[in-house]
Amino acid sequence: MASTNGTKQPLLEVRGLRAAVTATGQEILKGVDLTVNVGEVHAVMGPNGSGKSTLVNVIAGRPDFAVTAGQVHYAGQDLLAMLPDRRAREGVFLAFQYPVELPGVRPWQFMKASVDALRKHRGLPEIGAREFDAMFKAAVKEMEMDADLMKRSVNEGFSGGEKKRNEMIQLALMEPRLALLDETDSGLDIDALKTVAAGVNKRRGPERSVLLVTHYQRLLGYITPDFVHVLVDGRIALSGGPELAHELEAKGYDWLKESAGTAR
Amino acid sequence: MVPRQALEANLVTAPKVISRTSTSDDLAREYKWGFVTEIESEIIPKGLNEEVVRIISRKKEEPEWLLEWRLKALRHFLSLNYEEPKWAKVSHPPIDFQDIHYYAAPVKQAGPKSLEEVDPQLLETFNKLGIPIQEQKRLAGVTEEGPSKVAVDAVFDSISVATTYQKTLEEKGIIFCSVSEAVKKAPDIVRKYLGSVVPYTDNFYAALNSAVFSDGSFVYIPKGVRCPIELMTYFRINSANTGQFERTLIIADEGAYVSYLEGCTAPIRKTSQLHAAVVELVTLDNAEIKYSTLQNWYPGDKQGNGGVYNFVTKRGKALGKNSKISWTQVETGSAITWKYPSVILQGDNSTGEFYSVALVNNYQQADTGTKMIHIGKNTKSTIVAKGISAGHGQSTYRGQVQIMPTADNATNFTQCDSLLIGDKCGAHTVPYIEVRNPTARMEHEASTSKVSDDQLFYCLQRGLDPEEAHYVIINGFCRGIFKELPFEFAMEASQLLRVSLEGTVG
Numbered sequence A: 001m002a003s004t005n006g007t008k009q010p011l012l013e014v015r016g017l018r019a020a021v022t023a024t025g026q027e028i029l030k031g032v033d034l035t036v037n038v039g040e041v042h043a044v045m046g047p048n049g050s051g052k053s054t055l056v057n058v059i060a061g062r063p064d065f066a067v068t069a070g071q072v073h074y075a076g077q078d079l080l081a082m083l084p085d086r087r088a089r090e091g092v093f094l095a096f097q098y099p100v101e102l103p104g105v106r107p108w109q110f111m112k113a114s115v116d117a118l119r120k121h122r123g124l125p126e127i128g129a130r131e132f133d134a135m136f137k138a139a140v141k142e143m144e145m146d147a148d149l150m151k152r153s154v155n156e157g158f159s160g161g162e163k164k165r166n167e168m169i170q171l172a173l174m175e176p177r178l179a180l181l182d183e184t185d186s187g188l189d190i191d192a193l194k195t196v197a198a199g200v201n202k203r204r205g206p207e208r209s210v211l212l213v214t215h216y217q218r219l220l221g222y223i224t225p226d227f228v229h230v231l232v233d234g235r236i237a238l239s240g241g242p243e244l245a246h247e248l249e250a251k252g253y254d255w256l257k258e259s260a261g262t263a264r
Numbered sequence B: 001m002v003p004r005q006a007l008e009a010n011l012v013t014a015p016k017v018i019s020r021t022s023t024s025d026d027l028a029r030e031y032k033w034g035f036v037t038e039i040e041s042e043i044i045p046k047g048l049n050e051e052v053v054r055i056i057s058r059k060k061e062e063p064e065w066l067l068e069w070r071l072k073a074l075r076h077f078l079s080l081n082y083e084e085p086k087w088a089k090v091s092h093p094p095i096d097f098q099d100i101h102y103y104a105a106p107v108k109q110a111g112p113k114s115l116e117e118v119d120p121q122l123l124e125t126f127n128k129l130g131i132p133i134q135e136q137k138r139l140a141g142v143t144e145e146g147p148s149k150v151a152v153d154a155v156f157d158s159i160s161v162a163t164t165y166q167k168t169l170e171e172k173g174i175i176f177c178s179v180s181e182a183v184k185k186a187p188d189i190v191r192k193y194l195g196s197v198v199p200y201t202d203n204f205y206a207a208l209n210s211a212v213f214s215d216g217s218f219v220y221i222p223k224g225v226r227c228p229i230e231l232m233t234y235f236r237i238n239s240a241n242t243g244q245f246e247r248t249l250i251i252a253d254e255g256a257y258v259s260y261l262e263g264c265t266a267p268i269r270k271t272s273q274l275h276a277a278v279v280e281l282v283t284l285d286n287a288e289i290k291y292s293t294l295q296n297w298y299p300g301d302k303q304g305n306g307g308v309y310n311f312v313t314k315r316g317k318a319l320g321k322n323s324k325i326s327w328t329q330v331e332t333g334s335a336i337t338w339k340y341p342s343v344i345l346q347g348d349n350s351t352g353e354f355y356s357v358a359l360v361n362n363y364q365q366a367d368t369g370t371k372m373i374h375i376g377k378n379t380k381s382t383i384v385a386k387g388i389s390a391g392h393g394q395s396t397y398r399g400q401v402q403i404m405p406t407a408d409n410a411t412n413f414t415q416c417d418s419l420l421i422g423d424k425c426g427a428h429t430v431p432y433i434e435v436r437n438p439t440a441r442m443e444h445e446a447s448t449s450k451v452s453d454d455q456l457f458y459c460l461q462r463g464l465d466p467e468e469a470h471y472v473i474i475n476g477f478c479r480g481i482f483k484e485l486p487f488e489f490a491m492e493a494s495q496l497l498r499v500s501l502e503g504t505v506g
Ligand SMILES: Nc1ncnc2c1ncn2[C@@H]1O[C@H](COP(=O)(O)OP(=O)(O)OP(=O)(O)O)[C@@H](O)[C@H]1O
Pocket: A021, A024, A028, A046, A047, A048, A049, A050, A051, A052, A053, A054, A055, A064, A097
């Protein structure tokens, strides 16, 4: 189990979560338990195909997966009972491993619509265009995104790294309580990696929790997680502190695969 | 209108089926322009015959030649034996052409001095149409002309009720008025060009329109003049059982430019209404006409009852060399749309463009597209058509590109994209290409797609509700067309899209 500090407030509590591919019924998550407290950063690692993306997508409510057993609580509420857009408005943000292109949709307009949807949910009026523009420009600058790219359609013709930065811009604008980052570090050059890491670190604090999926110790060199979990074949095979990432880097996953299913 | 399946079974060729009234009380669909205005109006009895045509002509104090032209058109129409064209992919019960009022006009008020004096119902209507108050005042004829960008003409039940900015326009020698006024003000121009692009023999509805047209807008831009403001007409069907037959004629003389906009709405009615307009555009050497339409006639309810039958002939003749005619249309309304804004590229180096968004929802049917007829050398045409089908809607793109033997080095680019929402709707593409000159260069692209689940989830994950998510994606799909519209119109178009999609996703 992740949390050991009894004084901490849990933000996300995953209990015995099982999920299958909706179309085929193939089970991917085979009983996941995980607690992320307010203000914590957790890293999820594990071999390809072990279910990392599935886990964060199920938390975000992607309809491609069906939950077959277990519970997820978010800020004390039953997260699985909420529709995906509601989850987003309640502060669950997913930076996609493969962000999708929206032809003809301008990033500025799209992100303003997001921000307004969140504000409306909180009973606030629409944000003024000028105020939003300032926020938008600041976020684009912070993530060192080429401003000209933002005149295109959302993600259209963006390189892999540019798509990831674009996810970070949206994270900055939406200020989620729970950020799920699915391999946001993959495909980034070293400068971009630092930018993304700085973006995450800047947002660490008592009002935000982060669950980041990564394959590389490299990112964890910049973001020190509170906990590291290893997902193997749909189950958390091992959890530990930041040092676990180093151990994995040295040993790989094979030794865990044999003992998969005996999560601690 | 009745639902599609039932309707196909009932389709008969006899012209006399009057009742399309449904027993359903469900007018639930949000159509915010669905009000009726209680304006005193003058209406002539139902029916179509020479006497009716004579009455219309007399009411409008028309010259003899025009009456003769109308009568010829009527005789031609009657000779067609009420046989409507059948090639379009739309279906509806036969229309009883004797069961329609061919003339309804608001009773004219003489020169109001203040807003209070204006028929409050008329003002209320302007309000509901979303016309800004300053424009309303101008329309009602009570304010001085001020600085603004749009001159508005309002046409109620085919009668022009008010036109703003006369002074500004007159100074430049621009004529912007109703066709009936133009017959008096500029008889030579009207006589020369009326029917020169769309002769009354052109098609069934054009013949009907030529016989009974009541009004519409007329624009003449003199040599070398760039019209400094957008010209706009609001068309409104108000009275019940009234056909709307307006006729618009726009002429851009050598080197002239004009951007013209039309917006259309109609009240919610359980029975269908017929709208058969004709629009003719002519550009002389080096002239350009940009014609934009937001068509939002009442589309009928969710079950497909009521709605406007929109059977329109729009054609431009790029007569002069280096001239250009550009059509942009956003079609979200009407139960049935049958409309092919076309360009005859006669002048050498002339250009024709067609940019279209057609959205069908519930039981709407749209068969729309364009014709580009290349006659002159180095003529160039561009067609970008976007069809969106939702609910049980059926949308067809029908396009014809014709390269005549005289048209050396003609080029055409055609792009047709269809977007489907749900699995009960349909999209069809029917391109005809006829090339009779080997130097022609033709390019054609077509795509059909669905709003993808991945795109939707991405939007939902950003907090947008499903309706907003669809709207954002569809709006993106239409962007290439919307950017062709004047700015205010683009905003309105995207707003229309949103309203038309309401209730599409749950
Ligand atoms: N929509 C889907 N349809 C069918 N199978 C799927 C679907 N999504 C995921 N899977 C399968 O589920 C398993 C877990 O996939 P997931 O994407 O969660 O892995 P991952 O741990 O994120 O891998 P990677 O490190 O490669 O990103 C894989 O075998 C994958 O093929």
